[in-house]
Amino acid sequence: MENSGLSRYATGIIPISVLSVLLLSALLMMNAATQNSEMFGHLYSTLLVINVLGGVLLLSLIALNLFRLVMQYHNRVMGSRLTLRLLAMLVSVAVVPVTIVFIFSLQAINKGIDSWFDVEIEQAMDDALVLGRTAFDTFKDDLLAKAKIMSNELEGSSNTVALTALDLLREQYKLTELTLYSQEGRVIASSSEAGPDIRSLLPSQPNKTILSQVRQGLNYANLDPVEGGELQLRVVVPVYGHEVGSPLRMLQVLQQLPRRYSKLGESVQSAFAEYEKLVYLRGPLKFGFTLSLSMVALLTMLIAVSAAIYAARRFVSPIRDLAEGTEAVAQGHYDKQLPEQGHDEFAILVRSFNKMTRRIKQAQSDINKSKTEADVQRTYLETVLAHLSSGVLSFDKESRLQTYNRAAEQILGIDLSGWPASDISELIEKHPDLNEFISSLEHAVTEKREEWQQEIVIVGATGRRTLMLRGAAMPVVRTKKSGYVVVFDDVTTLIRAQRDAAWGEVARRMAHEIKNPLTPIQLSAERMQHKFKKQLNEAGQTMLERSTRTIIDQVESLKTMVNAFSDYAQPAKLLLQAVQINPLVQDIAELYGANQEDPEQVKDVRGLTIKLDLAKDLPEIEADPERLKQVLHNLVLNAVHALTEVKKPVLYLSTSKIQNGGADYIELKAHDNGKGFPNDVLAHLFEPYVTSKEKGTGLGLAIVKKIVEEHNGIISADNQQQGGACVYIQLPVKR
Amino acid sequence: MKINKLFLAVLFSVVVFNLNILDTVLADFTVIKPGAVLVNKSMELSGQLRLDLSAKVEEALDKGIPLAIEVEYRLFRIRKFIWDAQIADWSFTHSIQYHALSRQYLVRGHGLDASSVESFTTLQEALIFMGTLDGLVLPLPEQLAETIDPKNNHGYRAQVRARLVIESLPAPLRPVAYTSSDWRLNTGWVSWKIAD
Numbered sequence: 001m002e003n004s005g006l007s008r009y010a011t012g013i014i015p016i017s018v019l020s021v022l023l024l025s026a027l028l029m030m031n032a033a034t035q036n037s038e039m040f041g042h043l044y045s046t047l048l049v050i051n052v053l054g055g056v057l058l059l060s061l062i063a064l065n066l067f068r069l070v071m072q073y074h075n076r077v078m079g080s081r082l083t084l085r086l087l088a089m090l091v092s093v094a095v096v097p098v099t100i101v102f103i104f105s106l107q108a109i110n111k112g113i114d115s116w117f118d119v120e121i122e123q124a125m126d127d128a129l130v131l132g133r134t135a136f137d138t139f140k141d142d143l144l145a146k147a148k149i150m151s152n153e154l155e156g157s158s159n160t161v162a163l164t165a166l167d168l169l170r171e172q173y174k175l176t177e178l179t180l181y182s183q184e185g186r187v188i189a190s191s192s193e194a195g196p197d198i199r200s201l202l203p204s205q206p207n208k209t210i211l212s213q214v215r216q217g218l219n220y221a222n223l224d225p226v227e228g229g230e231l232q233l234r235v236v237v238p239v240y241g242h243e244v245g246s247p248l249r250m251l252q253v254l255q256q257l258p259r260r261y262s263k264l265g266e267s268v269q270s271a272f273a274e275y276e277k278l279v280y281l282r283g284p285l286k287f288g289f290t291l292s293l294s295m296v297a298l299l300t301m302l303i304a305v306s307a308a309i310y311a312a313r314r315f316v317s318p319i320r321d322l323a324e325g326t327e328a329v330a331q332g333h334y335d336k337q338l339p340e341q342g343h344d345e346f347a348i349l350v351r352s353f354n355k356m357t358r359r360i361k362q363a364q365s366d367i368n369k370s371k372t373e374a375d376v377q378r379t380y381l382e383t384v385l386a387h388l389s390s391g392v393l394s395f396d397k398e399s400r401l402q403t404y405n406r407a408a409e410q411i412l413g414i415d416l417s418g419w420p421a422s423d424i425s426e427l428i429e430k431h432p433d434l435n436e437f438i439s440s441l442e443h444a445v446t447e448k449r450e451e452w453q454q455e456i457v458i459v460g461a462t463g464r465r466t467l468m469l470r471g472a473a474m475p476v477v478r479t480k481k482s483g484y485v486v487v488f489d490d491v492t493t494l495i496r497a498q499r500d501a502a503w504g505e506v507a508r509r510m511a512h513e514i515k516n517p518l519t520p521i522q523l524s525a526e527r528m529q530h531k532f533k534k535q536l537n538e539a540g541q542t543m544l545e546r547s548t549r550t551i552i553d554q555v556e557s558l559k560t561m562v563n564a565f566s567d568y569a570q571p572a573k574l575l576l577q578a579v580q581i582n583p584l585v586q587d588i589a590e591l592y593g594a595n596q597e598d599p600e601q602v603k604d605v606r607g608l609t610i611k612l613d614l615a616k617d618l619p620e621i622e623a624d625p626e627r628l629k630q631v632l633h634n635l636v637l638n639a640v641h642a643l644t645e646v647k648k649p650v651l652y653l654s655t656s657k658i659q660n661g662g663a664d665y666i667e668l669k670a671h672d673n674g675k676g677f678p679n680d681v682l683a684h685l686f687e688p689y690v691t692s693k694e695k696g697t698g699l700g701l702a703i704v705k706k707i708v709e710e711h712n713g714i715i716s717a718d719n720q721q722q723g724g725a726c727v728y729i730q731l732p733v734k735r
Numbered sequence: 736m737k738i739n740k741l742f743l744a745v746l747f748s749v750v751v752f753n754l755n756i757l758d759t760v761l762a763d764f765t766v767i768k769p770g771a772v773l774v775n776k777s778m779e780l781s782g783q784l785r786l787d788l789s790a791k792v793e794e795a796l797d798k799g800i801p802l803a804i805e806v807e808y809r810l811f812r813i814r815k816f817i818w819d820a821q822i823a824d825w826s827f828t829h830s831i832q833y834h835a836l837s838r839q840y841l842v843r844g845h846g847l848d849a850s851s852v853e854s855f856t857t858l859q860e861a862l863i864f865m866g867t868l869d870g871l872v873l874p875l876p877e878q879l880a881e882t883i884d885p886k887n888n889h890g891y892r893a894q895v896r897a898r899l900v901i902e903s904l905p906a907p908l909r910p911v912a913y914t915s916s917d918w919r920l921n922t923g924w925v926s927w928k929i930a931d
């Protein structure tokens with residue numbers, strides 16, 4: 001509807017102005033028609049119809065426009081209210097003055113026209129006319145009397161002598177014209193003042209009605225206006241014949257009135273007629289004026305209303321655009337731009353609006369950009385966090401978990417995905433083993449420390465572990481309250497390695513310091529025995545020999561011990577070669593049970609049975625066979641020591657190929673049927689100087705571990721469920 | 736949209752319809768027994784125009800307003816398939832006026848004679864005089880007269896119309912005359928076939 005052709009015709013300024021101009025010109029022509037009949041006279045009706053039609057058309061256009069406006073108002077179209085208000089204002093401004101002017105002019109015209117007329121003048125005119133008539137009636141009566149006398153005189157004269165008689169009579173009575181007619185109305189004879197030559201042109205033939213009236217014996221006498229404003233008296237009387245039955249004749253007497261009378265009479269007549277005409281025309285004149293005035297007023301009003309509609313629309317349209325634009329912006333359409341046109345204040349407003357939306361759009365896109373940047377940074381941070389080996393946790397002000405990484409879950413051994421916003425205390429309830437970890441955090445938070453560092457030990461399903469904790473309060477950004485972040489590492493292995501290194505250093509030094517004086521001690525003891533043996537008696541000799549023996553033995557054992565120390569402490573050069581593990585295991589087993597017939601059941605000197613379970617077709621490993629033998633040696637020795645109390649001591653040695661972390665390993669498992677590792681030893685089993693034996697060095701398993709690790713292997717130990725200690729050694733397969 | 740068009744159409748038809756009605760139905764003048772023969776290089780008419788004035792018009796006349804009545808004649812040659820061809824036309828304007836001093840109605844112009852003045856004591860007489868067609872002889876144009884066979888007048892059609900000439904009324908009266916049906920005195924075109 002808004003853009004259709006007819007609608008544009010109905011609302012545009014051009015059709016309305018064209019229509020208005022047409023109507024006004026039609027009105028002008030109509031008015032001209034009442035003044036000058038020749039030009040537009042015959043068009044008057046047409047013009048009137050055109051005006052009425054145009055008025056109706058204009059009216060329907062207005063009605064259509066108003067209807068649409070009202071519809072828009074009901075549909076709450078933006079701007080319709082303002083348009084209607086403006087329209088009402090404009091219309092009242094236009095229509096009220098026009099109406100007032102119209103009413104006043106109408107009254108003025110009516111009064112003005114009425115004031116032309118006067119009762120006295122009217123009376124005077126009537127009187128003048130009566131006076132004129134009376135005067136002429138005297139002339140008329142006089143002439144009638146004369147005519148009757150002449151008629152009597154003519155009664156005797158025949159038609160043949162009539163002309164002479166008429167001439168005589170005319171001369172005698174000084175008449176203008178005398179004519180004798182037969183009963184049928186034919187001219188018998190005529191005598192005229194003007195002479196006989198004009199006789200044939202007689203203009204003043206009495207008409208049929210007069211003739212028939214006279215035929216019935218009545219007289220006719222009346223004033224006759226003739227051409228040139230002259231007046232003449234016409235009298236027609238019957239002329240009877242002397243003999244009975246002779247035909248009736250008629251005498252017409254025409255008497256030109258004296259010029260003065262004639263003029264006066266005609267003047268009275270015309271003045272009277274004119275005044276009468278005016279009085280009569282008073283009504284039509286008022287009607288005409290009222291009609292013109294009404295048409296003018298109506299058209300003016302209609303045009304004014306049309307113009308008001310157009311103006312209101314025109315005026316409101318930029319406001320409506322603005323309102324719509326604002327609405328659109330309010331709903332988030334920041335790319336809204338309004339058409340800019342003109343140079344008035346509206347145009348400035350529209351330009352400002354466009355500038356504003358452009359700015360908003362710019363700001364919006366900036367926000368979006370920084371948002372994506374933040375997102376990128378967050379994902380970057382998350383990626384970094386996820387691949388960090390340290391555990392990271394962050395908490396908000398209310399100690400609710402905000403972020404965490406995989407390492408944190410792995411180190412703490414719990415699933416944090418269900419706890420993103422949970423309170424710390426809830427964590428404690430679920431995981432009592434993290435008690436120390438959490439209480440350390442809480443402690444730091446309640447003390448409001450900016451930064452802290454702490455080493456804590458937690459004991460859980462994966463054993464006793466040492467965590468290195470570093471915490472920091474998050475920086476306060478503006479007034480936003482912030483939480484704190486905790487970074488922690490599992491430093492168990494690190495600490496162990498450090499301790500190992502330290503002990504290694506100690507052992508190396510000790511071995512060096514102790515080993516040096518041992519040989520001189522041994523040699524001195526032997527020389528002492530050799531020198532003083534002959535000087536002593538038998539008892540003394542025995543005593544000396546026993547003591548010397550003890551010194552030498554003890555020094556020997558001290559040497560062994562020191563060698564063990566240095567073995568552990570001094571990293572020996574590995575002589576790596578491709579090795580099959582099974583033959584090595586068999587060698588060791590044979591060494592401890594060479595006297596056994598059953599190769600699978602090797603019996604120790606002290607009654608230990610070694611049972612083998614060796615996987616076939618094992619791949620080779622790259623190793624130093626001597627060092628591997630030492631490993632096995634140490635394991636067997638430990639078993640021997642542990643199984644002294646057991647009736648039927650058995651050591652099981654098994655080999656197999658396993659997969660670990662995508663790589664191939666060969667696993668050597670050694671377990672016995674003893675009491676297993678003591679509980680207090682288990683946690684530090686592979687640390688040096690950890691022993692439960694009176695004369696133990698605590699280096700056996702430490703050396704085992706060292707050798708395994710030198711071969712890039714993995715060692716672990718546990719107690720079997722059915723009792724007995726078990727050591728697992730995994731060595732990488734040679735590639 | 737449709738409503739608009741419909742509305743305009745209805746408006747238009749109503750106006751056109753009304754115009755037609757005004758022109759025909761309200762005619763107050765009539766023609767009685769019109770007739771004509773073509774003899775002596777002229778058309779001789781017969782019949783009577785009944786020029787009945789409405790009360791309003793008669794009042795105006797009595798108040799001294801002169802009335803002009805135009806009488807028009809047309810002669811057609813009848814054609815078979817297409818419209819008839821107009822071959823001659825005449826037009827006369829007669830006027831009638833009341834003369835207060837003499838209490839007579841003056842009729843100016845009669846038939847071909849435009850200068851004749853006749854006076855009548857009654858309006859009725861004057862109107863009958865004005866409307867008389869009997870004996871009215873209208874000369875045919877020279878070239879035409881020769882082509883017409885006076886013995887055979889078939890194939891011709893005459894037309895007459897008499898009307899009050901509003902344009903000749905005094906200016907103030909015209910708006911009333913134009914808008915009121917009282918003043919719309921018109922026979923309309925009355926036509927008849929010319930017989931022997």
Ligand SMILES: Nc1ncnc2c1ncn2[C@@H]1O[C@H](COP(=O)(O)OP(=O)(O)O)[C@@H](O)[C@H]1O
Pocket residue numbers: 638639641642672674675676677678681690691692693695696697698699700701702725
């Ligand atoms: N097979 C075993 N059964 C029970 N306990 C064992 C076994 N092997 C080692 N242990 C324990 O582990 C400790 C450390 O052993 P080790 O490192 O070889 O030192 P040592 O034999 O000198 O004590 C031993 O003191 C013992 O308590």
Ligand SMILES: [Mg+2]
Pocket residue numbers: 634637638696700701
């Ligand atoms: Mg040992």
